[in-house]
Amino acid sequence: MNIGIIGAGNVGGTLGARWARNGHTVAFGVRDPNSTGSRELLQKAGSGTLTNMADAAKSADVLLVSTPWAAARQVIESLGDLSGKIVIDVVNPLLPDLSGLILGTTTSAAEQVAQWASGARVVKAFNTIGFNIMADPSFGASRALLFYCGDDAAAKQTVKSLAAELGFDPQDAGPLRQARLLEPFALLWISLAYGQGYGRDFAFQLLRR
Ligand SMILES: NC(=O)c1ccc[n+]([C@@H]2O[C@H](COP(=O)([O-])OP(=O)(O)OC[C@H]3O[C@@H](n4cnc5c(N)ncnc54)[C@H](OP(=O)(O)O)[C@@H]3O)[C@@H](O)[C@H]2O)c1
16 A cells, blocks of 8 residues: 655654555655654665655555644645545644643544545544554553544545554544544543553553443
C-alpha cells in the first residue's frame, strides 16, 4: 500500500517506520526533508522516501495526518486534491497544557478534518493511546485496544488491517461523529498517564461476552 505520512513526529514517525518495515511504500511528508531528524527517521524506517507534504499526499492511497491540531487545517488544505484517498486522523484538539479539548461534544477534530480534506474518506484512529504503545501494542498475550470510526466502510476495513498488522486489537466504534467520544477518550489516557501516576506504558482492553 502507498502510505503518506503528513507530519513525521512521534506518531507519524513511529507508525510510518513500522509500516515501512512491514513492506508498505511509505512517503514521509516533512517540513525539512534535509534535517538530521528526517534522515535519522528514514534510517530507522529502513525504507521509504523523505519529501514535502504535498508530494507525500499525491502518491499515497492512505494518508496519516499527524500534526498538532493548531497546524492541521493549514497543512491539510495545502495538500491538494484528496478526493477518494483514505485519511487517517490521529489529531487530538488538545489545550496546550493537555487539561482539556479545544472543541468537542457538538463536533470533533475528525469532522473538521473531513471538511478540510474535501472528498477524502476520513477515519479517526490511533488517537486514544500514546505513540510508545504504537511502537509495541502487545502486552503478553493481550493486544492494546484501538477504536476507530468513520463513515466509509471500505476505508475503515483498510485502517483495521493496517492496525491489526501492527499488533493492535482494532474495534469499529461507528460513524465519524463517534470521534466526539474518541477524542475525550484520548484525554482519559493522557490524564492517567501524566496526572494519575500510570506512566505511559499502559493501554485499554475490550472484554465481551
Ligand atoms: N504523542 C502521542 O503519544 C499522541 C498519541 C495520539 C495522538 N496524538 C496526536 O498526534 C498528533 C501528533 O502528535 P506527535 O506527538 O507526533 O507530535 P510531534 O512529535 O510534535 O510531531 C508533529 C509533527 O507535525 C509537524 N508540524 C508541526 N507544526 C507544523 C506546521 N505548522 N506545519 C507543518 N507541520 C507541522 C512537525 O514537523 P517538524 O518535525 O518539522 O517540527 C512534526 O513532524 C497530535 O495532533 C496529537 O494530538 C499524539
